[in-house]
Amino acid sequence: MNSWALRIRRSTTLRGALLVWLALVYTALWGDLSVANLLAGLVIGAIIIFALPLPRIPVNGRLYLPALAELFVTSVYYALESSFQIAWFAVRPAPPPVSGVLRVNLSTRSDLVLVLCTDLLNLIPGTMVLEINRPRCVVYVHVLDVSSDRAVEKFYLTTRRLERLLISAFEREVPR
Template identity: 70%
Template sequence: MSLSRLLNRDNVIKVGLLLWLTLVYMALWGDISVGNLLAGLVVATVVMVALPLPTLPGSGRFNPLPLLQLVVVSAYYALESSFQVAWLAVRPAPTPVSGVLRVNLSTRSDLVLVLCTDLLNLIPGTMVLEIDRQRCVVYVHVLDVSSDAAVDKFYRTTRRLERLLIDGFERPVRTSPTEVSR
């Protein structure tokens, strides 16, 4: 069997998952030893065989620079909104107006759609209520929609997170020469 066949995408993902599950097993036991390593490999193998994950279509790519930016940006948004939620809880004013906003996403990937909704759920003050995959629309409950500026900020945040996810996981759309000349 050739090396390129061994290193195909599915095999690399399976080995990565096996190693991850083994590390989780060892972390749960809190002991780094050969016995725990071997037991972790056995448990991870049993889990992978008994509970196989569905395969995702392999049309994407992995670009680490936008993903590094995504980690920094999403951590910043989570901290910023945590302080905003805390301030809204203790300030001597009435509670803000909350509402449900519709976000039209431009992704072509189910993976990016799921990751984007997960990131939106991690930001305090927001909660994804519904996902319409066919239209690529997400309905999000937002804590503060009391002003146009607050709504615009939410949409800017969502667009930035989505753009970083698309840059990190999707292949660029190839345009034909006739599309470029129009």
């Protein structure tokens, strides 16, 4: 099979998987598994796919599954850890922590990794990405607890680890 036919087959497979995913999300949002909801989800998904196509994102390298698995486990751990931290801040008999905006210089070359990194930072409770400066690869993040140097350093270590895992999972060079 030539490369043109493979690209067409891959594109069709991806669109089909996306259509099924959108139909499942639509059905889950309605909270009722019925034929009518599945059909409506397929119709709305098809409209979204064909009327509002997303631009192609260039991805260099190959997906590296061990780093992706470590990234998943690490992200879940950080989300749970910060959820408990926020719960403790809510019930402890003390004033709320000092919050602030921190600048994070990222070293990624990929728009995909930059977006995934900011998404992961937004999923961690107590943090919110406020601004992304793509040309300089700088992200400004609101952090709930910047009351000590230790808390700030912990945030930067978390960010660096997530970025390192994302780069190793998605930006690995293609072996020759």
